[in-house]
Amino acid sequence: MRHAEFASDVPDAPFSSDKTLLAALAADLQSLNYTADGVAGLIGVEAWESLENDQLIPALLACRQADALAGNQPTAAVMLWLLGETVPEAHLSRAFAGTTPGGLGRLGLAERHGADGWRALVALRPYSSDAGGDVWVASDLGQHQRPGVLRRDHVLGIGQASRTLAQLTVRPAVDRALDLGTGCGIQTLHLLGHVRHVTATDISARALAFTRFNLLLNFERLGLDPDDLGNRVTLRQGNLLDPVAGETFDLAVSNPPFVITPRHPAETAESQFTYRDGGLPGDDIVSTLFKELPGVLTPGGTAQLLGNWEISSSAPWHDRIQSWIPATVDCWVLQREQLTPSAYALTWLRDAAETRDPDAFVDRYAAYIDDFRSRNVDSVGFGAVLLRTHEVPHTGHPASQQAAPTPEVPLRRFEEITHPLEQPIAPHFAAGVGRYDWVVKHAEGLSEQHLLVADDVTEERHQRPGAEHPGVILLRQGAGFRRTNLLSTELAGFVSACDGDLSAGQIVMALSALLGQDDDAFRSALLSDVRRLVLDGFLIPAAAS
Template identity: 40%
Template structure:
C-alpha cells in the first residue's frame, strides 16, 4: 500500500466538495485509501450483523433497510456511519463521513463515483457491502461495490443497474472448482464476484461484460480488494475473446427469460435481449471451442420446458450440438410454472403486485410463454468439460432439496470429477480390489414400522455438497458402514454375502454399480485419496 495512504488524513480529501460522478471511477490510490479506512473501522459482515442484529440483517436481503437503521439508533461511531452510508445507502453528514473515512474522506468517496456531496450531506450513489465467503482455501471477506438497490432508490431499478452479491452469484462462486487454472474467463462478470473467486485459483482472469458500467465496478472491486491479475474487456458473449482458449470458464450470464414487449424493462444484468432461453443455448453450444482440452466451464442458467419437450432434454441437445465433444453434468435445482417465473422476475425489478404496471408485465410474460408453448422453466447449474477424446460423463438430474454447506460445493464437484475419471479406467475387478472410506459427512437413518425389529427403509444421508439421500438395502448399508480404509470392496462383499447367506457373485454384481455411483456422489472415497483425519 502507498505509504502516503497511511499518513494522517489530508484536507485535500475531506469535506466541502463537488458532486461525484454517477459512474464508478476505479482510481487505485483512492481505492487503497478506502480499503485502509474500511479495514480500520472493522467494516465487516459479522460486525454489521452484530451491530444491527440478525433479524435486521436478514431483512436487508429482502429489501428492507429500516430495521437496520432503527437498530443503529443514534450511534455516531465509524462502523455505524459507514453501515448507513455504504451498506444501506442512507445519506450521512459530511463531517461524520470524514471522521469515519480519515484517509479517504467525503471527497475521496465522491472521487470514486460512490457518492456525491450535497451541501452538508454525503448522498450515496452506490453501495459498498462486506461479503464473507469460504472455499477450499479457507474463509475470507470481500468489499463489493454495486449500484443502489431498490430500497435505497425507493423506486424500480434502472435498466443499466449493476447488481451486487446475490444468492445466485454466491452459489456459483461456491461451485467454482478449487483446482489450479492458468487462464480463467469470467463471461458476463457484472460487479466482478466470479472474477474475484476465480483469481483465488487462477493465475490470470479475463472478465468480460456488455455493460461498461459493470466493468467499471469490476475494476473498482478488484482494486478495493487488492486483487491483481484480473483484466476486463467490453463485448457480448465470446466476441471479446475470439480465438482464445481457457482452462476454466465461469459465467453467471443474463439468463432471465424476458418478453420482448413494450413496457417490459430489459435489465442488462439479467437479460441479454434474446428470445426465450436462447442466451443459455448460445453459451452452452459455444463455450467448448474456448476451452482447452480438459478445461471446465461452469454456469448458471434457466431453460424452458415446452409442450412435449422437457427442459433438461433440450439442454442435452445443446450440449450434443457443440462443435467439440463435451462432458456434461447439469443440475436442475428448481422448476417454476410460467406464472411463478414471471412473478419472480417482475418483483425482482421492483414492480409490486396489485399495480396496473404489474398486471401489464405479467400479461406480457404469459403471452410470451404461450407463443412458445412453455409449460415450465428450470433453474440450475451447468458443468461442461471439453472431452479429451469422446465424452464419458453425461448426467442430467433434478435435485430440489436444500444444499449442504456451500463452501464445500466446489470441493465436492472437483472430487466427483476426479472419481469419475478414475472409475472410467477401472473394470469391476479393479474396483473390487479398491480400498474405500466413508465420507465424514455421511450419516445413516433407519426407519422401522412400529413393533418390527428390522428396518423398512435405510437411508444414507449426505451433510455437505448436494445433500443427497440414497435409499440402501441392508447389503449396501453394510458395505458402506464397513468401508474404513482397511479391507477391499471385494473382501467386504464376500463377508457380507456370508453374513446374509446370499451368493457372493450375485451380490458383487448388484453392489459394484452402486459403489461407483456413491464414489462419484461423494458418499465414498478411495482410501488413497481421502483426506487425513
C-alpha cells in the first residue's frame, strides 16, 4: 500500500514550515559566501580538505586567526556548524542580521549555550552539487563535533559513501527516479539536475524532515516551487520498497543501511542506528535489494546502489552475489575493498563513536566477531552495484565471469578494483554498459567490425637485458577504471593493428598466417580476447570514435 506523502516538521530536526525565515537564512548564507569555495578561501584549502576528512583542528586554528586579524563574520558559520564551537551572540548577530540568532533557534539550527553563547543543534554544510551548484545541507552533528555515542536516529551528513554514490550514478535525462533511503537528501539534490520527478523514501521521519528542510532552503538553486514541492519531489516514510509498492521508476539509487550488524533477541528499532542498520541479519538488506529493486524499474531502467556482502574463503567473493540476481537482469558489481571481521567491527564501532564507552565497546566487538563466526564469514566486501532491466527480457543461463556475452545471456560482470578511479566514474559506467550492448549486437559479426585503440590507452613492454622479445606486454588505461591487461603476443599484435582500416577478421587472418596458426580454434580464441578488450574499453568501435 502506498504511504502518504511526508510533509511535516519533526521534533529535534530542522523546521521547514517558516518559508520567510528560510529565505532570510539563504540570503545570509549567500552574503557570507558560505560555499565550499568560500570556506576554502577563508580557512585555506589544506584546512578545508582536512575538514572534509573530519580533522577539525586546522580549520579551528584558521578561524581563530581570521577573527584575530579582522573579526571575520563568515567564521561564525564555520565555527558554529562545521566545528561545533560555541559562538558569542554578538558575533552571530552580525553574521546573521536577517535571520538573527533567535531565528536560527526557531529553525532548529542552534540553541543558547552558557551566558552569552550559541551552539549548533545540527551541522549545516556548504556543498557543490551538479544539480544546483552551491547548496547547503543540514544533517546531524558528527562524532567529531559532539561528545558521546551518536543518537540512534542519527541523520548522516555528506560522507564518503554519499559522495561515492553520487560519483558513480549514471545520469540520463529521465522522467522518474527513486532515492531509496534518502537520509538528508544528498542523492535527491543530484537527481534533480536530470530527473523530472524524484520520490525520496526513508524509514526515519527525522531523515525526511532534514531532506525537506534542505530542499526548501535551496529551492531557488534547485528550481523548485516552495509552495508546490510535490511537483518535483515526493517524500514518503516507510521501509525499503514498501512506500513505492506498485510504482515503477526509470532510475533508482540507494545508499541503504547496509552495515552488517549482530542481531540479538531483545533488540528494538529504537536500539538500532537507523542510518546504517537495516535490522536484518548478515547481508540480507543488500541481497533483498538485489532481488527486489529490478521490480520497481521500468523496462530498460537502471538501479545503482552501494553495499556490503559476506565472503567465505571457500568460494569466490562474488559467488553468493550471483545467486541474488534475477535471471533476466543485467548486473555489474565493482568491489572496492575487503575487510576482515575484526577490521570491519572496529570500523563501524568507531563510526558511531561506540568506542567511547569502554565496557559496551568490548561487548559489542565480541558480538560482531561471534556473529561473523556463526556464518563462517572470512571477510566483508564493499562496493558498487549496477542493475538494469531490459526492453525484451533475456533468456538462458547466466554467463560465467569469463564467458563472452550473447543476446541470450544478460550481463554478469564482477570486478575487484582497489586502486583510485577517475572521478566521477559514472560516464565510464555508462560507456561500459554501452560497449556491452554493442558486443551483444555484434556477437555474430565481430570479425566484420573495425576497431580503434582508445585514446587513453598506452602499452608497456618489459624484457630481460639482452632478450630478443619482451617477456611481459601490458596495456594500461589512463582514465576511467584505469585497468591493466596482460597481453599475449598475438593479442598485442592485434591491438597494434587497430587503426580502423582493417576489420577485426582481416587482422586475425593476417596474424594467423604470420604466426603459423591457421586453425579455427586460434582465430576463435583471439576474437574472444578482442571481445574482452572491447568490453573493458581498451578497444572501441571505429564508428563510435
